[in-house]
Amino acid sequence: QHAEAATQAVESSGPPQLTILFTTDAYNQNQVLEAVRKLVGDSRLVGFCGGGIITQDGVFPQGVGVCTMAGKELAAVTALQRGLSKNPREAGEKAGEALLASGLKKGTVIVLPDGFQSNLSEMLRGLYHTMGPAFTYVGGGAGDNLKFFKTYQFTEQGIDSDALAVALLDGVPVISGLGHGWQPMGEPLVITKTKHKTVEEIDGVPPFQAYLKRLGHIEEGQFAQVGMKHPLGFPDISGNYLIRDPLTVNGNQSIHFVTEIPRNAVGNIMDCSMEELIGTAAAIAKKVVSGMHHPVHFVLLFDCISRFLLMGARFNDEIRAIREVIGPDTPLLGALTFGEVGSYLDIPLLHNKTTVIAMGGDRIL
Numbered sequence: 001q002h003a004e005a006a007t008q009a010v011e012s013s014g015p016p017q018l019t020i021l022f023t024t025d026a027y028n029q030n031q032v033l034e035a036v037r038k039l040v041g042d043s044r045l046v047g048f049c050g051g052g053i054i055t056q057d058g059v060f061p062q063g064v065g066v067c068t069m070a071g072k073e074l075a076a077v078t079a080l081q082r083g084l085s086k087n088p089r090e091a092g093e094k095a096g097e098a099l100l101a102s103g104l105k106k107g108t109v110i111v112l113p114d115g116f117q118s119n120l121s122e123m124l125r126g127l128y129h130t131m132g133p134a135f136t137y138v139g140g141g142a143g144d145n146l147k148f149f150k151t152y153q154f155t156e157q158g159i160d161s162d163a164l165a166v167a168l169l170d171g172v173p174v175i176s177g178l179g180h181g182w183q184p185m186g187e188p189l190v191i192t193k194t195k196h197k198t199v200e201e202i203d204g205v206p207p208f209q210a211y212l213k214r215l216g217h218i219e220e221g222q223f224a225q226v227g228m229k230h231p232l233g234f235p236d237i238s239g240n241y242l243i244r245d246p247l248t249v250n251g252n253q254s255i256h257f258v259t260e261i262p263r264n265a266v267g268n269i270m271d272c273s274m275e276e277l278i279g280t281a282a283a284i285a286k287k288v289v290s291g292m293h294h295p296v297h298f299v300l301l302f303d304c305i306s307r308f309l310l311m312g313a314r315f316n317d318e319i320r321a322i323r324e325v326i327g328p329d330t331p332l333l334g335a336l337t338f339g340e341v342g343s344y345l346d347i348p349l350l351h352n353k354t355t356v357i358a359m360g361g362d363r364i365l
Contacts, residue, residue, distance in 0.1 A: 006039040009068040012331075016040055016068035018076035018169055020110070020300070021047030021154070022335040025144040026062045029152045033159055040068060044076040045156040046167035048112040048142035051305035054334030056323055058316040059308060061145060067298060067333040069360075074171040077102035078155040081164040088119040091164050092126025099168040100131060107170030108136045108358070110300075111348070112153055114162050115141020115338025118196060119260060121350045123164060124341065128348055135168070137348035138176045138358040140302035140337025151338075172297065176358040177288040178342040178351065180243055180307075181280035184233055184268035186214045191265045198256050206253035214269050223249045228310045231353055232257075234267035240344045243270065245306050245352035258306075258352050259339060274314050277307065281318045281355050285325035292361040299326055301334025302356040308336050322357070 010016065019040045023032050029049060037045065053063040069076070079098035081091045099109065109131065113120050120141065128137070142151040153165035189210055193201035202210035211230070212218060218226050224247070233241035244267075245258040289296060301322070308315045326332065341348055342356040 003035050003039065005064050005066040006036045009066040010039055013068040013070040016043040016070045017074040018069045018167060019043045019045040020067040020333065021045060022053055022065040022333065023047065023049045024052060024062050025049055025147070025151070027064065029154070029159055032064060033154050036066060037156060043068065043156070044078045044167065046078045046110055046112060046165050047154050048165060049144060049152040050335035050337060051143045051145055052308065052336035054301050054303060054319060054336065056332050058319055059336065065333045065335070067300070067331065069169065069172070069298070071171065074169065075104060076167060076169050077104065078157070078165070078167045080153065080155040080157050080160065082160050082162070084114055084123065084162050084164050085117045088117070088123040089126035092123040093130045095164050095166045096127045096130030099166060102168065104168055104170045106134050107168050108138065108174040110167040110169065111137055111139030111341045112165040113141055114151055114153055114164070115143045116151060117162060120339055121260065124348050124350055133346045136174050136176055137341055137343060138300065138302065138356055139341035140335065140356065141339035143305060143338035172360045173362070173364045174358055174360045175288050175291045175364060176342055176356065177284040178340065178344065178354055178356040179280045179284045180354045181277040182231065182233055182241060182243055182270035182272045182353065183276070184241065185271040186269055188266055188268055191261050191263055194261055194263050197258070197260050198250065198254050199261055200254045207255040208249050208253035211269065220249050228306060230269050230271060232261070232267050233270040234265050236344065238344060241270065242349060243351060243353040259350060274311060277311060278314065278318045278321050282321035282325055284355060284357050285322045288357050288359050289325055291365050292359050293363045293365055294361070296326060296330045296359050296361045298360050299330055299332040300358040301332060302337045302340050303334060304340055304353045305336040305338060306353050307355070
């Protein structure tokens with residue numbers, strides 16, 4: 001299957017400068033990487049194991065996706081920074097230094113960290129501090145099919161876990177956009193005590209009590225489903241809400257989140273409808289494609305696995321809505337991610353429950 005995907009990609013593009021490889025956890029990752037490397041030759045390669053593969057035909061919980069990019073004008077470099085959890089900021093800085101050592105001064109940075117690790121926002125700060133605003137940053141966290149056990153990041157140099165795989169692609173203009181479709185509800189709240197990924201107090205009381213106050217009665221055993229529809233959201237200066245996804249209620253009524261939330265952050269419990277989620281994805285695609293001279297050469301999609309779990313069969317409606325905007329012949333490859341990387345303005349942030357769309361073409365309008 002992986003050999004077939006790589007063969008089709010290379011036949012379509014020609015010998016590539018950059019290969020993007022998405023896998024799922026059902027495979028021997030080393031075997032997949034070696035098979036694809038043989039077929040793409042001396043191409044630079046970046047990839048990860050995700051929660052599913054997204055194609056124009058929908059989502060595949062098990063599969064291999066390959067995107068190859070070729071052209072004389074293209075230049076690409078990759079880096080694999082190991083030991084992400086030991087010092088996330090330093091890992092981001094070193095990855096950025098490795099990319100800049102190529103001499104490339106602009107382009108698109110594809111950021112694929114191990115999504116199970118902590119402080120990925122710090123990793124992004126380190127990467128951006130090193131590389132700066134001349135680049136477009138897109139990507140998402142590696143994961144698995146919700147075993148939360150182990151995941152993999154790779155480049156042509158090798159494969160590892162607890163790592164950050166990055167690529168810098170220059171020579172093709174890329175536009176990115178992101179959004180989620182959640183809206184604030186009720187009165188604002190204040191995060192008053194945290195420890196790592198656990199929120200210990202909201203408004204001075206256990207977080208589960210704060211949820212009960214705003215949503216009414218919730219059985220603790222039902223919280224995973226309730227929290228999936230009602231994450232927390234924190235507004236930026238432009239009114240865009242950064243989503244933070246709750247996972248579980250602990251015995252002391254604290255709540256464990258997918259991503260850290262800083263103390264004293266002010267936000268809201270959020271709400272959504274399926275139509276809003278699907279409509280937001282289509283609106284992002286419209287906004288991005290409107291800035292790109294046609295034809296669009298490729299679309300990369302990083303979509304949160306939590307959206308997929310909440311939406312169920314309706315998630316394919318989201319993919320269809322994006323396809324209707326970009327057209328049936330535009331190559332599309334995506335993955336279900338554990339945290340998404342993208343920018344509302346210039347600075348890349350780590351998002352939850354968000355759709356990130358990147359499009360490449362001949363030129364930006």
